[in-house]
Amino acid sequence: MVDKIKVENLSCFYSGKQVLKNLSLTVKANEILSIIGPSNSGKTSFLRTLNRMNDMNVYFSRKGNIFLDDDNIFDMNPEKLRTRIGMLFAMPIPLPMSIYDNIAYAPRVLGLKNKKNMDEVVEQSLRDASLWDEVKDRLNSSAIKMSGGQQQRLCIARILAIEPEVILFDEPCSGLDPISTAKVEEAMLKLKEKYTIVLVTNNVKQASRVGTRTAFFLMGELIEIDKTQNMFLTPKNKTTEDYITGRFG
Amino acid sequence: MNFKLSPKLSQKIAYTLLVISTIIVIVPVLTVIVIIIKNGWSALSWEFLTTMPKDGMRAGGILPAILGTLAIVSCAICITLPVGVCAAIYLNEYAKDNLLTRIIKLAIVNLAGVPSVVYGLFGLGIFVMLMGFGVSILAGALTLSIMELPVIITTARGALSSVPYSFREASWSLGVSKWQTIRRVVLPNALPGIMTGAILSISRISGETAPILFTAAAFYVPHLPKSMFDQVMALPYHLYIISTQIPNMPKNIIFGTALVLLLMVLSMSLIAIVARLYFRKIRKW
């Protein structure tokens, strides 16, 4: 498979404190790369560097490079980059507007004016996020009033509306019950066909359920990266084994 | 003597004291309002509001004072609101969090407590004399707007920062630029807070006397204001003049003037208070 994202010798710092240490890895097209590891191991920092959300943090600095299809992302316009690499946060963050407007928000700002086309984009995005049937009769009601699981799928639909190439999931199910989690995972597996996905999760089982490959981070270092099956059956590294069998973390 | 009140009894006494103290704080205010309404009501008429003063202000109406105040206040708010809101956006959304920014924020918070008469001095020195606007609507409005700037900036910053940071992140993560995020997500949600703050500011500067004392207000002007560079009569200053400087002033005209000023100021405050309660109730997040 083709390499979609290539990370080369990436180090990240907050106020000079190093959180990622000389990290190199690749993300292949149309795979789900799960990143596991205990908290404070640099998973979220890594994710937020991939779409340059960390640019907004004045205490952040980095060394090394990241390439998206051979383009260095640090040479790209960050806004353009974020339309190619979408991001889903740990807590669902619906904007305080209607369900329809939440989806239409970004396309509208980015220049889609035609109402009919917009309707299509909204419907298709909601369908792809497995939410259309639940909300098609109340598109104009407030997104804040939805349940947590629905909100998270709305946020997925919102990302799909800008037609990204890569989607970053930052512990997307940490606030959800098992049924809602299953629905989000189902949506993720469906999305894999069209998009490349990087999933950060605290839930080792989730990684084993959905990950094509899995990477294990510890204290800002990449300990191991392999096909999910291989890693869970025959981890090469002792620390990895301890972590996935629940001996620490 | 060595005795101790039982906890129950001391609680009862304490509660009674708190209630009494609340009454002592509230009743005088209501009394002031009642006194003014009772004594000023008889003077209030269409004529009083729409005619010029006569007989050395001992008769006739207060039209020029009302118009003067409206002119000064509307100019002031037109200057201070946009500048203040932009400054708040700059400080809250764009400024880097460094020592200089922190000093500026601190200075702005503290300037809100500087006495209004000191702003009057500043206005006199800068706008009336240095810039040569003379004693005029413009100089008074600029003085009031400088005085109100720290207040507007502080309330607007409060409204902006009450919009959750996560909304901004969600918007940025969709490839929306910083300004578009502010315009479409942050500002609409901060607007109720900014507007109630603005109404309270209008109310406050309408009643201010000291800053316009030497920058805009005139004892008596026989005609209505024609340009920005005219001296004008102003309601609060007029009240000060007729209650202290003019002998044998009919009481009901003074009270009537006070009543008009009070109605103007309190009605705006009331609108702001009610609007705030309403927006808090319908707030979506």
Added chain:
Amino acid sequence: MNSKITDYIIEKIIFLCGIIAIVFVVLIFGFLLKEGFAFFKEYGVFNFIFGKYWYPSSNPASYGVFSLIIGSLLVTLGAAIIAVPFGIMTALFIAELAPKGIRDILKSIVELMAAIPSVVLGFVGMVTLVPLVRSILDIPTGLTAFSGSIVLGFMAMPTIVSISEDAIRSVPWQYKEGAFALGATKWQTIRRVVLKAAMPGIIAAVMLGIGRVIGETMAVLMVTGNAAAIPTSIFDPVRTLTATIAAEMGETVRGGLHYRALFGIGLVLFTITFLINFIADLFLNKKK
């Protein structure tokens, strides 16, 4: 690409406004400093602050503000004695005892109280309180520091009540629960736990209230009698720093020594109130 350009222009306008606002902030300080220091250099800081006589129109004129400072302090002290205990007790009532509906109404009234223009309060004080003080105490004039203190006390209350109330309500409920669990009555809890935890905020509230009183101009001008002499008791007429500026600025020769002396007073007022606010701000931040 057109919208990109508009975005760019708007962002630049925002930066410009930020800078304008900041420039004026600096300008106020710089301007007062310049005018005030020019006067101090000519007249002497010591003579100015500790000079007993404020006779701007005698020959030679003397510009000692000591009596004015005493006047301001006396009125402020009186106002604080009235406003602080009542203000805090009222804040306690609103925050801890009043049911929700009454709390909203009381808070609104307090806010309206803050909105009444000082010239209106001064006028009402002048026609009601001043004659009352004169006849009850049987003194030659009711225009005294005492009357000023009462009027200003009520002007300080809204600030003290609303900021203290905020501080009291922001005490975490776990603190109270802990005290209740130990068998304390509600009042014991309020007195020993809530008041103590809210203290930094209450101190800030008191300081901001006092700051407002020191800077208050029109009401004191109308009820304190404006006698520029060192008062012997609170029942004497006094003149404050603010009232002096308001009363005399209109009559001075622009740019003359008297004019600059008033700017000197302005600088003193600016410094005092800025310091008070600064300290209050420290307390407010400590609370968080």
